[in-house]
Amino acid sequence: MNRSKPFEILAVQFQTSRESAKYFLIRVQKSFKTEKPPHQLILDFMDEQNFEFLPRPHRVATLMNESGVWSHPLHAEPPGLADEEDIYGE
Numbered sequence: 001m002n003r004s005k006p007f008e009i010l011a012v013q014f015q016t017s018r019e020s021a022k023y024f025l026i027r028v029q030k031s032f033k034t035e036k037p038p039h040q041l042i043l044d045f046m047d048e049q050n051f052e053f054l055p056r057p058h059r060v061a062t063l064m065n066e067s068g069v070w071s072h073p074l075h076a077e078p079p080g081l082a083d084e085e086d087i088y089g090e
Contacts, residue, residue, distance in 0.1 A: 005039075007022040007025055009043060010046070027058075030057075031074055031075055031077075032070065032075070041069070049063065058078065
């Protein structure tokens, strides 16, 4: 059985590279201080949200925390980079 990994599904869904999708999932995980959500849970949550564009990783973590999907402490949001506007469609 050939099952796709969460980062592969994310890469196709948001038309990005597999490496970028994997990096994104890891950044969502690193937004939490202690317990890290599994990649599949992050992907399932994002599917429910119907994002049109790939959001910032910390935004996904914040929404997961606020909705009770993953109720663990968050790190402060990192400062944005100058070119993030192009990456995240903002």
